[in-house]
Amino acid sequence: xxxxxxxxxxxxxxxxxxxxxxxxxxxxxxxxxxxxxxxxxxxxxxxxxxxxxxxxxxxxxxxxxxxxxxxxxxxxxxxxxxxxxxxxxxxxxxxxxxxxxxxxxxxxxxxxxxxxxxxxxxxxxxxxxxxxxxxxxxxxxxxxxxxxxxxxxxxxxxxxxxxxxxxxxxxxxxxxxxxxxxxxxxxxxxxxxxxxxxxxxxxxxxxxxxxxxxxxxxxxxxxxxxxxxxxxxxxxxxxxxxxxxxxxxxxxxxxxxxxxxxxxxxxxxxxxxxxxxxxxxxxxxxxxxxxxxxxxxxxxxxxxxxxxxxxxxxxxxxxxxxxxxxxxxxxxxxxxxxxxxx
Amino acid sequence: xxxxxxxxxxxxxxxxxxxxxxxxxxxxxxxxxxxxxxxxxxxxxxxxxxxxxxxxxxxxxxxxxxxxxxxxxxxxxxxxxxxxxxxxxxxxxxxxxxxxxxxxxxxxxxxxxxxxxxxxxxxxxxxxxxxxxxxxxxxxxxxxxxxxxxxxxxxxxxxxxxxxxxxxxxxxxxxxxxxxxxxxxxxxxxxxxxxxxxxxxxxxxxxxxxxxxxxxxxxxxxxxxxxxxxxxxxxxxxxxxxxxxxxxxxxxxxxxxxxxxxxxxxxxxxxxxxxxxxxxxxxxxxxxxxxxxxxxxxxxxxxxxxxxxxxxxxxxxxxxxxxxxxxxxxxxxxxxxxxxxx
DNA sequence: GGCATCTGTTTAAGCGCTTCGACACTTCGA
DNA sequence: TCGAAGTGTCGAAGCGCTTAAACAGATGCC
Numbered sequence: 001x002x003x004x005x006x007x008x009x010x011x012x013x014x015x016x017x018x019x020x021x022x023x024x025x026x027x028x029x030x031x032x033x034x035x036x037x038x039x040x041x042x043x044x045x046x047x048x049x050x051x052x053x054x055x056x057x058x059x060x061x062x063x064x065x066x067x068x069x070x071x072x073x074x075x076x077x078x079x080x081x082x083x084x085x086x087x088x089x090x091x092x093x094x095x096x097x098x099x100x101x102x103x104x105x106x107x108x109x110x111x112x113x114x115x116x117x118x119x120x121x122x123x124x125x126x127x128x129x130x131x132x133x134x135x136x137x138x139x140x141x142x143x144x145x146x147x148x149x150x151x152x153x154x155x156x157x158x159x160x161x162x163x164x165x166x167x168x169x170x171x172x173x174x175x176x177x178x179x180x181x182x183x184x185x186x187x188x189x190x191x192x193x194x195x196x197x198x199x200x201x202x203x204x205x206x207x208x209x210x211x212x213x214x215x216x217x218x219x220x221x222x223x224x225x226x227x228x229x230x231x232x233x234x235x236x237x238x239x240x241x242x243x244x245x246x247x248x249x250x251x252x253x254x255x256x257x258x259x260x261x262x263x264x265x266x267x268x269x270x271x272x273x274x275x276x277x278x279x280x281x282x283x284x285x286x287x288x289x290x291x292x293x294x295x296x297x298x299x300x301x302x303x304x305x306x307x308x309x310x311x312x313x314x315x316x317x318x319x320x321x322x323x324x325x326x327x328x329x330x331x332x333x334x335x336x337x338x339x340x341x342x
Numbered sequence: 343x344x345x346x347x348x349x350x351x352x353x354x355x356x357x358x359x360x361x362x363x364x365x366x367x368x369x370x371x372x373x374x375x376x377x378x379x380x381x382x383x384x385x386x387x388x389x390x391x392x393x394x395x396x397x398x399x400x401x402x403x404x405x406x407x408x409x410x411x412x413x414x415x416x417x418x419x420x421x422x423x424x425x426x427x428x429x430x431x432x433x434x435x436x437x438x439x440x441x442x443x444x445x446x447x448x449x450x451x452x453x454x455x456x457x458x459x460x461x462x463x464x465x466x467x468x469x470x471x472x473x474x475x476x477x478x479x480x481x482x483x484x485x486x487x488x489x490x491x492x493x494x495x496x497x498x499x500x501x502x503x504x505x506x507x508x509x510x511x512x513x514x515x516x517x518x519x520x521x522x523x524x525x526x527x528x529x530x531x532x533x534x535x536x537x538x539x540x541x542x543x544x545x546x547x548x549x550x551x552x553x554x555x556x557x558x559x560x561x562x563x564x565x566x567x568x569x570x571x572x573x574x575x576x577x578x579x580x581x582x583x584x585x586x587x588x589x590x591x592x593x594x595x596x597x598x599x600x601x602x603x604x605x606x607x608x609x610x611x612x613x614x615x616x617x618x619x620x621x622x623x624x625x626x627x628x629x630x631x632x633x634x635x636x637x638x639x640x641x642x643x644x645x646x647x648x649x650x651x652x653x654x655x656x657x658x659x660x661x662x663x664x665x666x667x668x669x670x671x672x673x674x675x676x677x678x679x680x681x682x683x684x
Numbered sequence: 685g686g687c688a689t690c691t692g693t694t695t696a697a698g699c700g701c702t703t704c705g706a707c708a709c710t711t712c713g714a
Numbered sequence: 715t716c717g718a719a720g721t722g723t724c725g726a727a728g729c730g731c732t733t734a735a736a737c738a739g740a741t742g743c744c
Contacts, residue, residue, distance in 0.1 A: 002454070003730055014694050019732060026733095029692060046454035050395030051730035054699045059392060064439070068424060078420040082410060085439050094457065095439045097406070097427050112344070112388035114700095115436065223626035249624050252594040256626070259598075282591050284565035284598070345700055356724045361702060368703095371722060393700035396729050456730095 002045045011039040022047070053114065058313075062088055062305055063096045063116035065106065065130075067123035076276065076294050077122070080144070083298025084120060091306050093117075104133045111139040118305040120144065124155075126192055140312060142304040144297065145194055150322060154304040158292035159324040160195050164202025164244075166290050166329045167272045171242035172210035174270060175338035179212050179242035180233045182250055185220040199246060199274065213237070221249025223256075230257050241338050246274040255283055266336030277330060285333035292327040300325065344387045353381040364389070395456060400655070404430055404647055405438045405458035407448065407472075409465035418618065418636050419464070422486070425640025426462060433648050435459075446475045453481040460647040462486065466497075468534055482654060484646040486639065487536055494662060496646040500634035501666040502537050506544025506586075508632050508671045509614045513584035514552035516612060517680035521554050521584035522575045524592055527562040541588060541616060555579070563591025565598075572599050583680050588616040597625060608678030619672060627675035634669040642667065 008015040013032060020026040021036040028036075039045070053059040064084050066077060085095045096116055098106050100123065107130045110116045117140065121130060124145030134141045135152050142154040171179050181203055183189070188196045200216060207214045215237055219229040229250070233240055243258075245251050251273050255265065263269045265285055273280050273289040280289035300323050308318035350357040355374060362368040363378040370378075381387070395401040406426050408419060427437045438458055440448050442465065449472045452458045459482065463472060466487030476483045477494050484496040513521050523545055525531070530538045542558055549556045557579055561571040571592070575582055585600075587593050593615055597607065605611045607627055615622050615631040622631035642665050650660035 001456070001730090004732095005730080015731080016695080016733075017693060020693090023732080026693090027691065032692080044450075044454065046451055048396065048730050049455045049457040050392045050401060050701095051699090052732080053392030054390065054396050054701085054729090055731040055733080057699075057732090061438070066424065068428075078423070081420070081423070081439060082408065082441055085441050086410075086443070089441075089444070096403070097423060097437045097439045099424055099427050099431075101428070102431070108386075109388055112386065113391045114343075115391040222624055223628075227626075252624070253626065256598060256601075282564055282594070284569075284595065286565075343700095346702095347700080357701080358703075358725075359723060362723085365702080368723090369721065374722080390700050392731095393729090394702080396699090396731080397701040397703080399702090399729070 079294035087302035160198035161202030165206035168206035176242035226253035270335040288335040421636035429644035502540035503544030507548035510548035518584035568595035612677035630677040
């Protein structure tokens, strides 16, 4: 293994000089700097991570705590995880993957062992058990999601309320009067998952403002469940012409079922999906969709932790910031003007 | 921060004794052990990861290198990543997430810095650039995938050849004579992605053995692409009654298109999907599918690295093992006896 | 010319842990 | 009864790095 001492010897300087060249924390003459740099190159030197963490009391690692549960649309999580990793690397950080099943103890472990300098917590609940631990340890963290009490924490999330509102607006603008919101399975609402409740609230409020009659039905995302849900909707409100689907699994079945029941999209019924653009493009007709950027979410989360880290490092108090990313509505082929009532 | 010295003081022993209690590397009397353990509990001691890595020359971290690319079915990757993380924790290891875009340099960095003790590399190509680096550094690694030269490495993968063969067998058993294989987009084959080529080869060989007439067509996974692909297949071979789909995006469109063209599944046409069971269950009819377990893949990969790590640690030479996991065919509602020729 | 100041570099003291060798004491076998 | 072997604990060295403090030499100022 190549150590800093090897580099120092090779460049004819002391090891502290090498350290200063690499960290830039002290002025070093250009000549020395170049000698050191080329020694580093030639020897293929990489500082030993553990030694660095021990001496500098910073590991240059952030932990990403991901849910183990899979009732949420999983591809998005991977996209976020990758976005976080890429963004972190740009700050010289690596990402440690922790699963949710470790719970509060996981957060404790990471903080107490100095394994990570900061934590990004996904799938945050309103009254998350991990939050008190985070506060107690003074672990620098960013939450993806909005807990009830955000003091001392940074948060970032999609603006689900806005997403819901956009759906209502779009349908209202097209002249629809009776609309239905096909949500996640009932378990998700019983758990009070914030993203589900907030989307629904945003939709509901805007729908009321715009004078829409609307229905919310939960749906497990299988074909049968979707069939049942749709049947109930059409039984209760036969005049429904606008559909918003949040459960990705229900999209395909819904389109098939509408077609089967003799409704053409978008002539007879309009469908808006709350899902990734990539998915929305796969269907026929291509779906009008409201989408939040997973990339952006990951990037912002990393930036928030970094900001907190540098603040603490400079002896300051980190600012608690909180960012809501506005999702975008992309109009495609699945929405159109409401049909004239028969 | 609580250090080992604090624990030692609290328990009235030396810090080396604490270390031995925790690692179990030397015999310690039961009484002392208990005193130390309770001190650890009371103080909430967690060893400093960096210090430990420095002294023991093991970080207790394994790196997982995931592809940045997204033309592969992404949910599976997240499932694997989580399975790896959970399995690693059971061995006292944490998982560091690295993206493919760092390429060989990423592997070099991880190895040289002692950040991770071992690496699991996903999405391995036949002639992967990272392999020589791995060998050169003597980094302990497991590859997910089968490169051409596996000397000095452990590998694990789904047995795609078997998966393809199972599809052919199942269709042949049901009496189908003309079958079509709807694969990934042409880019995947141009890249010589092993999973795609091996599945196809397995299918092709078995289909020939069983005397099936077959066609392979690539497909991008959009509705249009699937429509085009199906149209070509039916134009070339109107008597085709068996379909195998590997591209997850093409499944929904294919079912819709078959229905639209007046073919009922499974009475007029049988469909087998190569995808996750969860996805297969979402369609109507539920799909007969050949599925490899992502969980299992992750678990085996971790076990392989662990085995190598302990071997090296005990001064031995790690054995190169290579495991192919046989996927399972689950018969559901989308396959049935071939229709009698009109 | 002498003193303060600035620049660039080195020296040395740890960071918190593991582990080798030493040591004290007990037990066993001949 | 004595030496050998085993058991349980400790002391101290050292892992590779950072960083405060010291230092040497050049520069500027009065």
